[in-house]
Each structure stands twice: as structure tokens, then as C-alpha cells.
Amino acid sequence: MQDLSKTYNPKEVEEKWLKIWLSQKLFKSEINSDKESFSIAIPPPNVTGNLHMGHAFGNTIQDVLIRYHKMNGKNVLWQGGTDHAGIATQVLVERDISKNEKKRKEDLGREEFLKRVWAWKEKHGNEIINQMKKLGCAMDYDRLVFTMDENYTKAIRKVFVELYKKGLIYRGKRIVNWCPKCLTSLSDLEVESESVKGKLYHILYPFDIKDISKGGITVATTRPETMFGDVAVAVNPDDVRYKKIVGGKVTLPLLNKSIPVISDEIIKMDFGTGAVKTTPAHDANDNEIFERHTELKECPVIMDLKAKVQDNDNLGIPKEIVGLDRFKARELTLQKLEEGGFLKKIEEYDQAQEKHDRCGTVIEPYLSDQWYVKMEPLAKPAISVAEGRDPQLRFVPDRYQDHYLNWLRNIKDWCISRQLWWGHQIPVWYCKEQNHPTASEQTPTECSVCKSKSLIQDPDVLDTWFSSALWPFVTLGWPDASYFNTFYPTSVLATAREIINLWVSRMVFMGLEFTGDVPFKEVLIHPVIQTPDGKRMSKSKGNAIDPLEMIDKYGADANRFWYFSLGVTGNQDVRFPGRKDKDGKWESDVLEQNRRFANKLWNAVRFVLQNLDEEKKYEADLKKINSDKLTIADRWILHKYTQLLINIEKYFKQYDFSELARDVYHFIWDDFCDWYIEISKQQLINPELKEQTQKILFNIVYGITKTLHPIMPFITEEIWNSLLERRDFPWKALLDNPYPKPESSFINEEINQTFSYIIDVTRSIRNLRQTAGIPWSNEIKVKLFTKNVKAKKILDELISYVEYLTKSKVSVHGDFEPIKPSTGTLVNDTRILIPISGLVDIDNMLSSLNKRRSQFEKEIESQKLKLNNPNFINNAAQDKINEVKSRVGELENQIKVIDEQIGLLR
Ligand SMILES: [Zn+2]
Ligand SMILES: [Zn+2]
Structure with a gap:
């Protein structure tokens, strides 16, 4: 017989089973199955990444679902993989090369640089996958996908070309968000807006530059250095101040150039002076004005990609300013305006400053040729699948439905080109002669328009989110049918709220466009885990808690149990329940408690194994237990176990993981370990009950091991292995066994109530013993008084449980007769008295009761002072006031109890 070791050693057990699971390819998916499919595509972590708490949380939830559904007979696939993470990876490798070789990527050239990135990926790209294994993730490791795999690239080109041919991808000159440091355009979602104290400059654009006393228009701007690119001054058509001037001309100071005054509805009359300069190449709104006003022809670009002023169009920009960085240029421009008398006013101004989030x-807004996805036609179906009360695509919690819909309803076209080297290069080629674009899945040999043979591929790459948007179907081999037909649409997506717009919505419209179906049916949005003081965890700030360190300290299962219990239906944010110890390492009471929970289960199983007959094989089938012989305790634990299974089924359907975790915990710790196992000790020494009790113990342990497996896979697999020794059955991983089904004939509400009453009485006697300080070595006498016929009957029948569990002799009576000195309490309508003469020091007990009484009285007084204080009553929230009132009531009750106690003592 193989016994379990004395204490549970997570590290040893986790390493052992992980190895076995992986070598047996336990998580491998199959496509030739007549079972119903259940699949999840993992939110692919960045290939540069390390496992953080967000990943560990999301992956635990996905893993529990995969394991649960597999045990419930589904054909499952957990599709894993990594994202090439364009800018993040490129920056990382650039930094490496700069540090080690003192070179820039331009020194190496595109081809060589990309070789280096691939080499980096080969070396480090699997780290995060290995970290997921430590968490126990049941992912199909033979099917991992990288978003730059050959098949992925093929699919991307197919999607791009098809959208292009439908007119849903177009090239446009647009103002983009440009990062002058990273030298790339950014989507709106990569831009962070921050409120700063800035300045608003009022600049006079005179009618006549030679005589500025004749007046002009004063414009207000926060970026005066862009004035060299101005093509007009714009006012609102309803603005009476400027009505007469619209259509006229003013002079652009410093350049001495004449520009028109135009009117446009976009101009806000209450901003600055109501007149603004129009700089179409350097401002998104101005560019829109430019598009509307066909009378405006030129659109000068006066700043280069690094945000330095350049005069490519020979506008006559003062040469001291040319070549300066934008902020330096601003200073000098202002100085020159001031000298010329054009700077009229400088105002303090709260402005929203936009920064690159990375x-x-x-x-710097920048006018450039970019590729766009036309969003309106794609957004429409993605909206309709998620609208209404019973949508095809459901969010859990449902508050995120609006979040998703609002974004899609107000969506702008999506700029998908990025000026990076690492990524999917845009599959468009231009002929050298006339720049005709040719979009093609394969590298074309000639221009589609003029047949020229000299072609150059567009140097830009696609936004990383463009490839992630195709993740749920491309990972399944699309357009190839086998896996795709079996597992698409996927069942559930579990992710964090911050990428609902960036990622979730894009997967939906791409999925609908290319497969005609939603990519997943349900989206679980899990909370974000913050630091204990409610801050965002960030590696660079040094306040991130490493999930692997916690796994090392408390075991993977204890961590998984915590993540799972956080669930998806509660708060938006969860604080890590821990602190730093004196060595600066993280520790957590909650994880410690979960570690103890694992141990508790471990010890319970050890107890059961030790109390089974050595040579006997036990059958795992509750139905075969002769129900005539069952004791009340047997019936009660079978009821509780069945109820647990029913609840679990319900909670999985509702994704109510925190309730589920609570129920499992309570059943194992309280019902099974603390009550049933204790009672079984007495049943096991009774020859008539022994065999029956052994069978029940074995079956419950067998059942909860399976029940708990999806949440705590390692410890349960180890226990399972030991249990199989006692069963006539060959080894098969726990994951390949069916999940327990509730046997509804065991539901017995009456037994449950009866036994709950016995538990309450027992618990009360134990508490009385403890507060009175009666040592457990003393057997005590207990008197119970009740006039309730039903209660009396239960007590008469079951008194032996109470006696055994409280080490006492109990007598049951009808009419109450006080006994002095004694200690007592009330359970429902049953009075409990323990005569204590000779057992405890009465004076001591009296004085401690009196002490507590006066403490309570003092507190009542101070709480009542609050209630009599008009300030408090008028200003405090009603909740707060009610809280104080109920505290007073509670204390008054406690005093009543103490008075009764005192009455019983003398
Ligand atoms: Zn940047
Ligand atoms: Zn051509």
C-alpha cells in the first residue's frame, strides 16, 4: 500500500505530476471526436513577457473551465501561443544591440536586425509558456501558435488583401498620433491623455504687416511653433465679432504671408479669442477643416519625424528656428513674435496633453500616408451580435456590454500601419515609376496597373492588434478546415477589461467578417489585481508581485484556489491580500490559509486511507451503499455532498466562481473534516457500522478529489493516485475521469435540518466549555431543556453524537429548572446548562463577566453620545447612523446574556 507522506509537499508533487502530464500528452486535443467541443483561445501573452498576476489569474480561470468541461465529457482544446508584440519586442532588441554592440538598428539594416529579433525569440520566447506550465495550465502544448508563424503570415495577407479588394482597407493622408521618440504612429488607444498646466498664446495676425496698428485677428494657440504651417485663420460662422472679416485676408507674422479668414462650424466661439490658426499638416481638426474647404490648396509640412522644424517648401522660416526641436522652436518663435509686437497675451491654461503610453x-500630430481599416461597415454586425437582452455574444459581468457597444458605435477608422521593422510587413508593393499600389498575398512580379517589374514593398508593418484580431480563427488553422470546423467558434474568452476595445471588439468584427460567426460566445472580464494599497502593479515601479514567487512559497494549488475564488462577477479591482515581511518578501494570509486548506484535505485523506482495510478494494459507487443501514450522520454528509455537486453545476453555469469556491471550501473543511470525520471515528469502532462508514469515507474522498481537481489539479492528482491503489482499477489521470454527478436520492432536507440542530447544540456546548475554561480532560454533565416535541425527539435519538463530540453526559428535560452555579446558553428553543460546581473558579468567572459587562456599558454610552449629537445625526450617512444603532442593540443583547450568566452563577 502506498501511503501519503505526513505533510503535503507542493513543490515535489507539482514537479512530479507536471512531468507526467506533459510526457503523456494529457492536454492534447483531438479533432475526430463525436463529443461536443469546448474550446478557449488564450489571450496571447507578449513573447517578451513574464508571467504577471493578471496572466496567472486569467489562466487559472481558463484552466479550471477547460478541466471542468473535459471531465464533463467535452472534447476540449485550450489553444495557446504568444504574440510578437511589435513595438515592445523591437524596442527590447534595439536596447540589447545598443548596449552590447553600441549600434543602432539602422547600422545593421532591416534584414539583419530582423534576424536578431528572431534569434532573441528563439532563445527567450518560450519563457512565459514554461511559467504557465508551473501554474498547471492544461494547454495543448503541441499546437502553440506564434503570431509571426508562416501560417499566420499567410492568413494575415489573405485578410489584408480581401479587405483591400472590398475597399475596407485604404491608404489615406491623415493626421496620425506620432511619437517623435519611437518614430512610429500610434492608435488612439496607445495614447494617454493627461491634464497639465499649459499656456495659451494670443497672437495677432494683422491685416497689414507694415502697420499693425490697423489691427487684425488675434488667434489663440497652445503650439505657436506650428504657425509656419498655417494656411488660414478660422472662426465660427455664427460669431458676430468676425462676420465682416470672413472672406478677407490677414498676414501670417514672421513669414509675411497672406492667408484667408474662413468660417467653419467646428470652431468653438468660447475658446480663446474665438479665432484659431489652421495648420492642416499638424493638427487633426485643422486637417478636417482643410478637407472641407476645397479653396485651401497648400498643406505645408514644417516639422520632420523627430519633431524638428524644417523648411522643405521654402516658406522662409527664420533660419535660426529651422532644425530646432519643437519646444526650443516654440521659445524662439515666441521671442520673435514678441519683438514684432505680435504676442498679445499669455494665459494660464489647463490642457489635455497627449503622451505615448509606452x-x-x-x-506630435503628423500628416502622413497610412493604411486604414474602414470601420463603419465592420462595426455594424459586431454591434448587432452583442445588443439586447439575449445577445449572441454575452459579457460576464454584463456591465461590460455597454462599454463594448459604446466604443463600436462611435468608432473611427482604424490606422493599421506602423513604422516599425518587427511585425507583418504590409503586403502592398509600389512600382518605382508611378507608385501604383499592388496588394497581393504572394510577392507580385509586376505592377497591377502599369505592369512595371520594379516593385518595392511598403516598408511599414501592421499594428500588432491587426494580427491579434484574427487570433481565435487563425490559431485554429483557418482557412484550413480541420481544427477550425471542430473548435470554432470558441466557447469562452477570459480577459481583462483594459483590452475590450483594443482586442475583444476587433476579434469580433474580424471573426464575423471572415468566418460569418462570432469568435466566442461568452466573454468573461476578470478584475485587475492591484497592490495591497490599491495601486496598479508595475514592474518598472518595482511594486509588482511575482506570481511564481507566490507559487514557490504557497504551492500552485493554493494560489489557484485564490485566483479562482476572486471570480469574475464581483468587483472591478482586487487588492493583493498580503504585505512584505521583514526581509522584504511578499506574504499573504489568504494564500497561507489556502495552503492550510490543501493540508487539511491531505490529512483527511490520510485518515481515510489509514482506516480502510488493507487488502480490500473499494468500489466507488454511492448507489451500491445499503441505505437502510445509514446513520443520521451518514445521511447528512451524503446530503451535503450531493447539495455541493448540485451547487457546483449551477455556479459553473453562472460563472459564479467565488460562491463555488466558498462552497467547496466549507464542505471540505467544515462538513467533512470537522464534523463527519470526527463522528466517523466513533462509527469505525462500532462493528455494525464499520464497513458502511469505510465505504462512505472512501466515496466522499473519491468524489471531492474529482470535484476539486479543476481548481487544485496537483494535490488532487497525488491523492487520486493513492486512492486508486484501493480501487480495482488501472491508473488513468484524474483529468480523464468523469466529473461526479449528483445522486439526487441523497437529498434530504429534513435530515439536514435535524443534523444542523445537533451541530448547533454541540458547538454551543463546546463554546461554553471553552469560555468557562473547563479542561477537555474533564467529562462534564450537560442539561438540555426544551418543550419542543420535535427537538426533544431528535435529542433523544442523537444524544450520543453530542456526548461524544463534547465529552459529556447529557440529560434532556422538558420544564426549565435553573441550577446554580452553572453556565448556559440558548439554541433555538433549547436551553443548555452546564453545572460547574467544582470545575471552575466561580469568583474568577464572575469578575471576568462583570469586567466584560462594564466594557460593554462604556461602549454603549459612547455610541449613544454619537446618536444624541445633532452634528452626527444631521451630517453622517444613513448607513453610518444605522450601523451605530445596530451596534447599540447588539451590545444591549450581550449585556442581557451576561446578566443571565451572572444570574446562573450566584
Ligand atoms: Zn514613444
Ligand atoms: Zn505601376
């Missing part, structure tokens, strides 16, 4: 550089 590097913190202030965004």
Missing part, C-alpha cells in the same frame, strides 16, 4: 513622449 515612453511618455508628448505626441
